[in-house]
Amino acid sequence: MFSFDLLLDAVVSGVLLGCFYAAVSLGLSLSFGLLDVPNVAHPAFLVMASYGVFFLNESYGVDPLLAGLLITPLLFVFGLVAYRLYYQTFEKRGSDAGVRGIAFFFGIAFIIEVLLILQFGVDQRSVTASYIGKAWRIGDMRIPFRLLVAFAVAAALTILLTLYLSRTFMGRAIRAVAQDQEALRLMGADPIRIKQWAFGISTAVLGIAGALLIIVAPVNPTLDRSYIGRTFCVVVMAGLGSMSGTLVAAIILGVAEAIVLTMFGASWAPAISFAMLLGVLAVRPQGLFGRRS
Amino acid sequence: MNRGGTQFWIGAILFLVATFAMTQIIGNQYPFFACYVILQFIVLAVAWNILGGYAGYVNFGTSAFFGVGVYTAVFLFKAAGAPLAVQIAAAAVVGALMGFALGLLTLRMQGIFFSIATIALTIVIETSITNWRYVGGAAGIQMQQPVAMEPFNSYVQMLFFIQALLVVLAVATSRYIQNSWIGRGLQALKDDELAAECTGVPTLRLKLLACVISGALMCAAGAPAAMYLQYADPSSAFNLNYSVSVLAMSLIGGTAHWAGPVIGAILLGTTQQLLTVTISSEVNVLVLGVMLVLFVVGAPEGIIGLIGKARRNRNEGEG
Numbered sequence: 001m002f003s004f005d006l007l008l009d010a011v012v013s014g015v016l017l018g019c020f021y022a023a024v025s026l027g028l029s030l031s032f033g034l035l036d037v038p039n040v041a042h043p044a045f046l047v048m049a050s051y052g053v054f055f056l057n058e059s060y061g062v063d064p065l066l067a068g069l070l071i072t073p074l075l076f077v078f079g080l081v082a083y084r085l086y087y088q089t090f091e092k093r094g095s096d097a098g099v100r101g102i103a104f105f106f107g108i109a110f111i112i113e114v115l116l117i118l119q120f121g122v123d124q125r126s127v128t129a130s131y132i133g134k135a136w137r138i139g140d141m142r143i144p145f146r147l148l149v150a151f152a153v154a155a156a157l158t159i160l161l162t163l164y165l166s167r168t169f170m171g172r173a174i175r176a177v178a179q180d181q182e183a184l185r186l187m188g189a190d191p192i193r194i195k196q197w198a199f200g201i202s203t204a205v206l207g208i209a210g211a212l213l214i215i216v217a218p219v220n221p222t223l224d225r226s227y228i229g230r231t232f233c234v235v236v237m238a239g240l241g242s243m244s245g246t247l248v249a250a251i252i253l254g255v256a257e258a259i260v261l262t263m264f265g266a267s268w269a270p271a272i273s274f275a276m277l278l279g280v281l282a283v284r285p286q287g288l289f290g291r292r293s
Numbered sequence: 294m295n296r297g298g299t300q301f302w303i304g305a306i307l308f309l310v311a312t313f314a315m316t317q318i319i320g321n322q323y324p325f326f327a328c329y330v331i332l333q334f335i336v337l338a339v340a341w342n343i344l345g346g347y348a349g350y351v352n353f354g355t356s357a358f359f360g361v362g363v364y365t366a367v368f369l370f371k372a373a374g375a376p377l378a379v380q381i382a383a384a385a386v387v388g389a390l391m392g393f394a395l396g397l398l399t400l401r402m403q404g405i406f407f408s409i410a411t412i413a414l415t416i417v418i419e420t421s422i423t424n425w426r427y428v429g430g431a432a433g434i435q436m437q438q439p440v441a442m443e444p445f446n447s448y449v450q451m452l453f454f455i456q457a458l459l460v461v462l463a464v465a466t467s468r469y470i471q472n473s474w475i476g477r478g479l480q481a482l483k484d485d486e487l488a489a490e491c492t493g494v495p496t497l498r499l500k501l502l503a504c505v506i507s508g509a510l511m512c513a514a515g516a517p518a519a520m521y522l523q524y525a526d527p528s529s530a531f532n533l534n535y536s537v538s539v540l541a542m543s544l545i546g547g548t549a550h551w552a553g554p555v556i557g558a559i560l561l562g563t564t565q566q567l568l569t570v571t572i573s574s575e576v577n578v579l580v581l582g583v584m585l586v587l588f589v590v591g592a593p594e595g596i597i598g599l600i601g602k603a604r605r606n607r608n609e610g611e612g
Contacts, residue, residue, distance in 0.1 A: 038405045089590045099351045102408050103544060104589045106537050110582030117575050225533060229416055232409055267431065271420035274413035281402055281410050 009141055010258040016147040018254025020216055022247045023154035024209045024227065025234040026161055027202035032232075033241035034178040035195050035202075037086060038102040043227035044109035045203055049075060049210025050219045051116055057127040064127045065153065068211030072204050079203030082108075083196045109224060116221035124218035132215060150212045155247075157208055162243040164201075174198040178241060226270055233277040239287030249288060252276075301468065305461045312457040316450040325453040327570075329521060331562035332456040333514055337535070338542040338554035339463040340510035344503045345540070346548030347476055349483035350399060354411035355539045357418050358388055358508050360530035362515025367428050367525050370436065377455065377517065384516035385509040392508025396501035403486070412536075419531035433526025436519050452517045463510050467551040470506070479503055534578065538565075541585040547595025556596050 028042045049071060056067035090101050126132075131145045165171040173194045177184050181191045213219060234253055238245035257272045280287065316325070337355055345351050365387050366380035375383070398410055423431045438448040445451040470476045478499045481489040490496045519525040538561065546557025561584065568577045592599055 038408075099349065099404065099408070100544075100589050100593060102351065102353075102405055103540055104586055106540070107582045107585030107589065110537065110578050111586070114575050114579040114582065118579075229413065236406075236409070267424050268420060271417045274416040278410055278413045278417065281406055281413075282398070285402060285406065 006262050007259070010262040011255055012141065012143065013147065014255030014258030015251055016143070016151045016254070017216075017258060018251030019154040019158075019247070020147070020150040020212055020250075021230055021234055021254055022250035023150070023157050023205075023212050025231045025238075025246055025250055026158060026243065027205045027209065028231045029235045029238060029241060029243060029246045030161075030174075030202035030205075031199055033235050033238070033246075034174060035198055036178075037083070037199065039105055039202075040102055040228060040232075041105040041109040041112065042202075042206075043224035043231055044112040045075070045078075046206050046210055046213060046227060046231075047219055047221065047224045048112050048116065049206040050214040051120060051125070051210075051221075052207075053211045053214055054120075054125050054127055054219070057129075064129050064211045064215050065149075065208070068207045068209075070207075071210075072207035075207050076200045076204035079200035080196055082203070083199035086199075087192060087196070113221050113224065120221065122220060122222075124220050125214070126218040127214050129215070146215050150216050153208060153212060157205060158243060158247045161205065165243060170194070170197060174201075175241075229270070229273040229277060233273040233280070236277060236285075237280045237287055242287075245288060301465075305465065309457060309461060312454055316445055316454055320446075322447060322449055325447075325449045327566045329449065329453045329456055330566060331559060332453070332460050333518065334538065334542060334562040335555055335558040336456065336459045336463045336514035337511055337539045338546070338558040339460075339467045339551065340507045340514065341539045342543045342548055342551070342554040343467055343470060343510075344507040346543055346553070347470065347479040347483065348500060348503045350403075350500070350503075351408045351540070352395070352411050352507070353408050353533075353536045353540070354395070354415045355511060356531045356533060356535040357411070357415035358391060358511035359515035359518070359535050360415075360422070360527070361387060361391060361418060362512035363519050363525050363530040364422055364428055365512065366516040367434060367436065367519050370519070371428065371434070377451075377520065380520075381455070381459075381513050381516045385513040388512025389505045389509040391512070392504040392506070393501060395508060396497075396504035399500050399504070400497070412533075415531055415533070415536070419527050422531070423527045429526065431527060433524060436523045436525065438520055438523055449521065452521050455517060456514070459510075459514055463514075464551060464555060466506060466510070467554075470503075471551050475499060475502065534581075537585070538581060541581055541588075543595075545584060545588045545595055547597025549594065550597045553595050553597040560596075 024043075024046055027045075028039060031037045031039045031042065049068070052071040052074075053064050053067040056062040056070060057064055062070065086101065086104070090104070131149055134145045136143045136145060136148065163171075165175055173184070173189065174197070177191045177194045177198070184191045184194070213223075230253065234246055234250045237249035237252065253273055253276060256276065257269055260272050261269050315328075319325075337359065341352060341355055362384040365384040369375035369380050369383055395411070395414070399407060402410055422428065428434055441448040441451045445454065470479070478489070478494045478496075481492075481494050482496045482499060486496055515530070518530070539558075542557035542561045543554040544557070545561060546555065547553030561581070564580060564584075565577050568574075568580060588595065594601070
């Protein structure tokens with residue numbers, strides 16, 4: 001039953017998969033982790049982005065990653081509008097914004113799901129590119145190129161976002177607004193505009209993340225439901241708002257999923273992320289690299 | 294008993310008489326199929342509101358409780374051929390235990406983290422059931438309806454009447470809680486848990502009580518569903534749509550009053566039934582999403598809140 005080769009295989013593919021999970025969770029780490037917006041529609045936005053990539057790839061033969069870049073500005077504007085709407089209806093009014101906010105985003109997620117079903121049908125969709133379907137062999141191990149692409153792009157994305165948040169003026173402003181909104185207001189900056197900008201970035205990175213999603217595996221309109229668990233697990237485990245923590249947490253999740261997949265079979269896989277999420281919430285709610293004590 | 298109480302119980306008895314008369318007069322089976330679903334949603338929404346509305350702990354795990362109710366019934370029926378009453382009672386007990394566990398979770402997490410934890414709980418339970426071969430696993434399990442008991446002509450009519458009984462039970466419980474010290478205590482901890490605790494409200498006991506009652510009612514509502522469909526499978530029994538529908542119903546009706554979830558469930562449940570028949574189940578989910586967003590944005594207090602506002606305006610106009 002137990003074999004070292006299988007385990008090594010699982011760990012390698014788990015690390016690759018984990019980097020991909022980091023890429024799809026980075027946006028949520030910004031919006032939920034730093035801004036406290038309970039964006040449960042994040043995975044739905046992700047799947048929507050994947051369909052955007054699918055459309056460009058299918059109709060015009062655009063490379064999926066390029067297509068992801070092309071839709072990034074659109075997603076940025078979408079995020080700006082979404083945050084403005086959220087702010088006007090919830091944060092401005094104050095009380096129990098979190099609870100009504102989560103209901104609001106669930107509503108949005110359902111609307112997106114159905115619109116995708118009506119537009120594209122319920123079938124699995126995938127993209128075509130030269131690097132999909134090929135694999136790289138090391139001894140007995142077979143690493144699919146699509147996972148390597150996802151790995152490389154995800155790592156680059158994480159580094160870029162970490163640098164953006166720590167080195168640029170706007171990035172530092174975003175971290176400041178997460179720490180103390182009132183202090184920022186007193187210094188003459190508009191915290192709402194900064195948060196809106198940050199939320200725009202959180203959806204903008206979904207362009208590339210959506211491309212990776214459809215490169216790694218075919219997508220269908222209700223795929224977002226299984227990513228609610230994965231993305232929230234990663235963000236909560238990372239400790240809200242930590243980008244490098246997001247990468248580490250995502251790798252832990254990826255390895256855990258890959259090992260369970262090899263040992264117990266695919267039917268247990270959906271529960272892994274949620275079980276880990278429950279465990280983290282119960283034992284260490286501030287996450288591994290938490291910003292709050 | 295005060296005047297409102299008498300009126301309430303007369304209304305409840307009239308409702309039961311009417312549903313019973315329906316089973317005796319109407320021969321066509323379809324109305325029972327459709328109305329059963331609406332009654333089931335009333336029970337779920339009212340039960341959800343005891344925790345989510347009164348105490349402010351938003352539970353996205355309605356489908357977990359519902360599904361566990363379904364599978365408790367499936368298990369007992371398969372293992373022992375237990376009669377329906379036993380299935381429902383056992384489901385209520387299991388639901389109460391699950392509710393107790395959920396109540397303990399509230400010790401560690403509040404607000405959105407509680408909500409996320411309830412979603413997580415749903416998926417973990419669903420996956421466990423999927424991997425449990427005895428009750429059918431992922432493929433689901435067929436159930437053979439036994440012969441209906443007198444005086445009902447068919448099993449569906451009987452289930453329909455039983456679900457009507459559960460509606461009265463759920464609504465009466467919810468109404469009692471709202472008007473008693475329990476409701477006032479829950480209201481206090483919803484507004485400010487720390488302040489409530491400091492002024493001597495037994496917050497943990499109240500939360501546990503709300504979770505246990507809410508969980509027992511949800512599981513009980515789920516128990517007859519396997520027999521109703523003559524089939525059960527994990528992905529539909531634990532479908533997230535139940536959780537979001539029930540949440541939407543309570544929010545649309547209004548969470549502050551026991552009548553809110555009833556109104557919301559009738560309104561949204563009927564709309565969904567009509568849409569499923571006339572158009573498609575996809576549009577159904579679309580309407581659910583749109584109504585949820587519209588009400589959360591436009592009328593956060595729900596229909597009950599709108600009625601209250603209209604009344605106040607009228608009174609001001611007269612005065």
